[in-house]
Amino acid sequence: xxxxxHTDEDIAAMLEAVGTPSVSDLFTMIPAECRAGxxxxxxxxxxxxxxxxxxxxxxxxxxxxxxxxxxxxxGSYRHYVPESLTHILNRTEFVTSYTPYQPELSQGTLQAIYxxxxxxxxxxGMEISNASLYDGASALAEALLMAARVTKRKxxxxxxxxxxxxxxxxRTYLEPSGHEIIEISAGENGTTDCASLDNVDELAAVALQxxxxxxxxxxxxxxxxLAHKKQALFITVFTEPLAYGLxxxxxxxxxxIVCGEGQSLGISQSFGGPxxxxxxxxxxxVRHMPGxxxxxxxxxxxxxGYVLTLATREQHIRRGKATSxxxxxxxxxxxAATVYLASLGxxxxxxxxxxxYDKTEYLKELFRKARFEIPFPKPxxxxxxxxxxxxxxxxxxxxLEKGIVAGLPLDPYYPELTDHYLxxxxxxxxxxxxxxxxTEAKS
Amino acid sequence: MSTFTGTTGLVHNExxxxxxxxxGRRAYSQPRRDVDTHxxxxxxxxxxxxxxDLSELDxxxxxxxxxxxxFSVDSGMYPLGSCTMKYxxxxxxxxxxxPGFSAAHPLLPSxxxxxxxxxxxxxxxxxCEITGMDAATLQPAAGAQGELTGMLLMHxxxxxxxxxxxxxxxxxxxxxxxxxxxALCGYQPVPVASNERGILSPDAIAAxxxxxxxxxxxxxxxxxxxxxxxxxxxxxxxxxxxxxLYGDGANMNALMGIVRPGDIGIDIIHLNLHKTFSTxxxxxxxxxxxxxxxxxxxxxxPVPRVIEExxxxxxxxxxxxxxxxxxxxxxxxxxxxxxxxxxxxMGAEGLKQASQMAVLNANxxxxxxxxxxxxxxxxxxxxxxxxxxxxxxxxxxxxxDMVKRLMDLGFHPPTIYFPLxxxxxxxxxxxxxxxxxxxxxxxxxxxxxxxxxxxNPGLLHEAPLKCKVRRLDETMAARHPxxxx
Numbered sequence: 001x002x003x004x005x006h007t008d009e010d011i012a013a014m015l016e017a018v019g020t021p022s023v024s025d026l027f028t029m030i031p032a033e034c035r036a037g038x039x040x041x042x043x044x045x046x047x048x049x050x051x052x053x054x055x056x057x058x059x060x061x062x063x064x065x066x067x068x069x070x071x072x073x074x075g076s077y078r079h080y081v082p083e084s085l086t087h088i089l090n091r092t093e094f095v096t097s098y099t100p101y102q103p104e105l106s107q108g109t110l111q112a113i114y115x116x117x118x119x120x121x122x123x124x125g126m127e128i129s130n131a132s133l134y135d136g137a138s139a140l141a142e143a144l145l146m147a148a149r150v151t152k153r154k155x156x157x158x159x160x161x162x163x164x165x166x167x168x169x170x171r172t173y174l175e176p177s178g179h180e181i182i183e184i185s186a187g188e189n190g191t192t193d194c195a196s197l198d199n200v201d202e203l204a205a206v207a208l209q210x211x212x213x214x215x216x217x218x219x220x221x222x223x224x225x226l227a228h229k230k231q232a233l234f235i236t237v238f239t240e241p242l243a244y245g246l247x248x249x250x251x252x253x254x255x256x257i258v259c260g261e262g263q264s265l266g267i268s269q270s271f272g273g274p275x276x277x278x279x280x281x282x283x284x285x286v287r288h289m290p291g292x293x294x295x296x297x298x299x300x301x302x303x304x305g306y307v308l309t310l311a312t313r314e315q316h317i318r319r320g321k322a323t324s325x326x327x328x329x330x331x332x333x334x335x336a337a338t339v340y341l342a343s344l345g346x347x348x349x350x351x352x353x354x355x356x357y358d359k360t361e362y363l364k365e366l367f368r369k370a371r372f373e374i375p376f377p378k379p380x381x382x383x384x385x386x387x388x389x390x391x392x393x394x395x396x397x398x399x400l401e402k403g404i405v406a407g408l409p410l411d412p413y414y415p416e417l418t419d420h421y422l423x424x425x426x427x428x429x430x431x432x433x434x435x436x437x438x439t440e441a442k443s
Numbered sequence: 444m445s446t447f448t449g450t451t452g453l454v455h456n457e458x459x460x461x462x463x464x465x466x467g468r469r470a471y472s473q474p475r476r477d478v479d480t481h482x483x484x485x486x487x488x489x490x491x492x493x494x495x496d497l498s499e500l501d502x503x504x505x506x507x508x509x510x511x512x513x514f515s516v517d518s519g520m521y522p523l524g525s526c527t528m529k530y531x532x533x534x535x536x537x538x539x540x541x542p543g544f545s546a547a548h549p550l551l552p553s554x555x556x557x558x559x560x561x562x563x564x565x566x567x568x569x570x571c572e573i574t575g576m577d578a579a580t581l582q583p584a585a586g587a588q589g590e591l592t593g594m595l596l597m598h599x600x601x602x603x604x605x606x607x608x609x610x611x612x613x614x615x616x617x618x619x620x621x622x623x624x625x626a627l628c629g630y631q632p633v634p635v636a637s638n639e640r641g642i643l644s645p646d647a648i649a650a651x652x653x654x655x656x657x658x659x660x661x662x663x664x665x666x667x668x669x670x671x672x673x674x675x676x677x678x679x680x681x682x683x684x685x686x687x688l689y690g691d692g693a694n695m696n697a698l699m700g701i702v703r704p705g706d707i708g709i710d711i712i713h714l715n716l717h718k719t720f721s722t723x724x725x726x727x728x729x730x731x732x733x734x735x736x737x738x739x740x741x742x743x744x745p746v747p748r749v750i751e752e753x754x755x756x757x758x759x760x761x762x763x764x765x766x767x768x769x770x771x772x773x774x775x776x777x778x779x780x781x782x783x784x785x786x787x788x789m790g791a792e793g794l795k796q797a798s799q800m801a802v803l804n805a806n807x808x809x810x811x812x813x814x815x816x817x818x819x820x821x822x823x824x825x826x827x828x829x830x831x832x833x834x835x836x837x838x839x840x841x842x843x844d845m846v847k848r849l850m851d852l853g854f855h856p857p858t859i860y861f862p863l864x865x866x867x868x869x870x871x872x873x874x875x876x877x878x879x880x881x882x883x884x885x886x887x888x889x890x891x892x893x894x895x896x897x898x899n900p901g902l903l904h905e906a907p908l909k910c911k912v913r914r915l916d917e918t919m920a921a922r923h924p925x926x927x928x
Binding site: 107112138176316400 | 457459460461464466467468469470471472473474476477478479480481483484487488489491492493494495496497499502503505506507509510511512513514515516517518521523526528529530531532534536538540541542543544545546547548549550551552555556557558559561562569572573575584585586587588590591595598599613618619620622623624625626627628629631632669670672674675699700701702703706707721723724725726727728729730745746766767768769770771772773774775776777778780784786787788789790791792793794795796797799800802803804806807810811822823846847850855856858861875876877878879907910911912913914915916917919920921924925926927928
């Protein structure tokens with residue numbers, strides 16, 4: 001078998017040392033009634049040659065560029081990933097190492113995480129970031145649980161313009177332990193109308209997404225004021241952090257916890273995972289924060305070094321009383337985000353965000369000229385909603401056959417929005433792609 | 444004495460990323476602008492993010508140097524018990540990165556992603572076959588999220604039966620995540636001690652199992668590397684009171700093709716694809732923690748579920764009793780692809796052989812080091828063995844001192860001070876991919892350290908001497924947290 005180095009001679013010598021007559025005798029401590037009665041029923045094994053052919057054929061069954069132009073976003077974004085990033089990310093010293101439990105042998109991973117924490121704090125305008133969580137949705141659930149711990153309250157309010165899947169994950173995480181979830185409805189302009197919270201008290205948190213699910217920029221500062229008047233924590237979630245290359249970040253607008261999905265920062269889409277759960281907050285809440293943390297310190301000779309720290313919040317020490325059950329982070333994805341931001345730099349990040357903005361505005365303008373309705377007037381980033389003519393399903397299908405995935409139909413998530421589509425444009429979509437989309441939509 | 448691979452060679456002193464570079468540089472090629480600029484609402488616009496501007500060589504050099512400050516499976520033996528650091532096949536990395544997989548948008552219409560959906564469906568089927576279960580979800584992003592999913596399933600199951608239970612039995616040999624996952628779901632963890640042989644006795648379970656208890660979380664083989672031989676009796680006791688058995692499958696690497704947890708009374712089990720199925724750990728993730736269940740729990744599995752109908756695959760949301768989503772999309776597909784490749788390459792016989800050799804390697808180390816290190820439970824072990832520092836304590840040498848010295852000789856330390864039931868524990872898991880020669884070298888290194896412990900304990904207190912940094916001040920890091928630069 002590949003990957004198993006034992007020769008018959010090795011096995012014989014080792015069995016002799018162990019004092020066991022045969023390999024199957026190694027398992028005599030397992031009672032006979034617990035042992036599998038037959039061999040596993042799995043397909044015959046493939047050679048590396050056969051595996052390549054098999055996987056290659058399955059990979060070819062996915063729609064992707066250049067045969068398809070895909071205007072889908074909704075929490076997963078296609079951005080150009082520099083080859084240098086892919087090269088660094090494939091270095092096996094990063095890929096095949098483990099959680100840095102032994103700092104003297106893990107300074108590479110530890111320093112990279114420390115740099116990730118620093119860049120994320122700067123990007124989001126917060127004092128501290130953790131070492132990453134699984135994905136944006138579970139990060140939001142953890143943020144709400146943290147707010148409940150901090151405020152000792154059990155009710156949280158969520159904008160219904162937070163990604164529908166994120167709200168699903170929040171329900172899964174919070175409801176069994178008796179937390180109550182209030183949904184804040186959207187106003188007609190495509191942003192959240194917090195007025196419905198006026199008479200609600202005893203809130204642990206108010207959470208908004210910005211840019212929200214419709215791509216619109218929310219009035220975060222006003223929502224933060226409202227939350228703080230109610231002694232609740234204000235949480236901002238996001239699915240597209242590149243927006244903060246252009247727009248003010250949530251920290252500068254009063255957020256207490258900022259969390260979301262970092263896939264946009266140099267991580268491949270991979271059918272939705274792995275992603276990168278980003279999570280940042282204020283120093284005063286550090287001991288309530290879920291997830292790992294890396295801190296800077298000194299060794300016995302006075303040299304700088306990095307260690308996992310504040311572990312007394314964590315499950316391996318506090319067991320049932322830990323801040324969360326999270327035992328790991330998405331380290332390699334955090335590394336990708338760090339390398340991505342380092343590659344862009346301040347200048348590149350602003351330029352790229354601006355290009356994304358301008359391209360989106362170009363497509364909006366095309367739709368407007370073609371007399372399609374853009375129902376939500378608020379400023380957007382990357383994504384916006386367009387209303388197609390009645391019976392749009394057939395237009396959508398026709399475009400699909402021509403290799404255009406014309407955004408995400410919104411009615412499964414917002415039944416009142418029939419014929420509304422969420423479209424996404426990033427730097428990888430060309431002017432010609434957009435022209436072709438609108439020409440097809442019109443015809 | 445042999446030459447060990449530890450070295451004093453090239454050691455980088457790499458400064459912070461943001462101290463490099465100069466305004467105006469970039470390491471990113473932006474596509475040519477083909478649209479005009481559009482006016483902005485200036486009240487919403489920031490001054491920009493405080494990031495360094497670097498050249499491509501700046502970036503490549505910085506992270507290459509950092510990578511060289513890391514120990515990894517590809518640089519040497521990494522016998523972290525319970526973490527299963529086996530070799531990660533390179534072909535799997537390459538295949539998972541094929542554009543047809545890596546560039547797939549998760550919201551594509553199902554018909555445009557049939558290859559990926561088929562892989563997910565087959566992987567679920569195979570994981571069920573390996574564990575002896577009936578249905579699976581691949582959604583949890585890590586073992587701990589798999590545990591949480593398992594607890595949520597248990598909660599939903601009891602709620603579905605109209606009962607509200609408040610407690611979960613968690614043995615002292617369980618992973619620390621077990622009680623934390625139970626607590627997150629609103630359960631009160633009830634600790635139970637293992638017996639003098641390091642395993643659970645049915646009497647201990649019978650004494651605490653009642654109608655208020657939702658079930659038990661069992662790690663089998665447990666964290667002492669021992670098989671829970673009373674598992675069937677324990678299952679009967681728990682089932683008789685309406686409870687469920689949760690199996691922590693983190694140690695499944697010992698059991699493939701040998702024991703199917705579903706056949707011995709387990710109702711729910713999570714697997715760590717990054718342990719048992721050879722996907723790399725990435726410096727601490729992404730992992731993947733699928734959950735397999737018996738038929739009666741299948742209706743509660745997270746949505747969406749991958750459904751096959753007449754050779755076509757789609758994602759179904761139509762599961763009224765589901766606990767809901769645990770991830771925004773479908774889990775860590777990139778990781779699943781590598782595990783799929785691994786199972787396809789190994790086949791039934793290969794997986795069984797992997798478990799056999801993992802157990803042989805662990806028992807070989809146990810026999811060879813017994814006497815040099817104290818062995819608290821001298822019985823045949825599964826894929827890992829647990830020693831302690833009891834024989835070195837008279838020389839004022841601790842487990843920590845010994846494993847720090849191991850670094851100087853070129854090995855990553857084993858897991859230490861875990862499980863909690865063994866004071867000064869050293870938990871070694873060689874995995875099946877280490878050869879006899881490498882293991883012999885490891886044994887020799889450990890023995891030489893044990894000799895040093897009695898002859899020159901000062902050397903061990905000073906260790907490591909050959910790493911990039913020496914022992915780090917963790918107290919200072921925690922008392923005066925410096926978490927960003």
